[in-house]
Amino acid sequence: MRRKMLIGSLIIGAGLGLGWILTGAGELRAEEDDEHGRRHEREHEEEGRGSRAPAAGPGQDSYMSECGSCHVPYPPGLLGARQWAVIMTRLNDHYGESATMTPETARTLAAYLQANAGRDGGSGAAADEELPRITTSAWFRDEHDEIGPEVWRRESIRSAANCGACHGGAEQGVYDEDGVRIPR
């Protein structure tokens, strides 16, 4: 499994790396810390976050097209059931944008997210005041504690929500550290 992920991320990484070289941008290899990475992988598995790719099943197509066309299809396990429910009730103001869809699609999607949600807690989700954010959760901050604020603001990254800027396999749900390349 780990080998497959590694090969996948190498291929994607090679493609992206070529792109950056062609555009004249350098790249910075993230510090490797295998022990650190393994520890967090174990923790995530314990928290039900081991499987990162949006799971197959009814609703996956909707998830990839309704959500994944504007941003990386964040692994549904990274938010809890209650947090996804809050997001789904406020699609007309989805972090400042409209993410509306037909009621049928919304029902399909809500069921999919509930079925694949992780643990609630950590990030925002004060009921109906603030939309939950993966990026404010304790584990996300912990995983990215070596990334300074100026790195997030780079034009090549834009925001912490742009997983794919550094995680070459984000679209496929691959987030292991071997695939990380931080663009300048």
Next chain:
Amino acid sequence: MKHIIAMGFSLIPLAAPAAESGNDLLARYAQQAAEEDPAFNGFSAERGRTLFATEHPHGNDPAMACISCHTEDPRGAGEHRRTGKRIKPLAPSANPERLSNAYKVEKWFTRNCQDVLQRQCTPLEKGDVITWLLSVK
């Protein structure tokens, strides 16, 4: 019999989307435009192009326009300006998938008109933009 078929389709709108063409969409929007305004006199690619490039300042987005993400050339790829996500070309001449699925077309007009214009687009505006996109070769 017709009713049964229609019901069947309404139950699986996503599983079996009927492939459509830009002209099918135009015919539907023309019908709606005529219902809204009996003086409706056809769509205009030029009006569509202008609408697409017009800035609609609001809130903390002083230059919000369709081209903010889609760029002025619908044959090229755009980029979501907040998430950085690549947006495939809008012109069917560059991306044949475009304007082939009425559900998606309506979804994006619904979302994006709200974000850019802070209201829904009229059938006339939708038809104008589609006419322009179809005209770009």
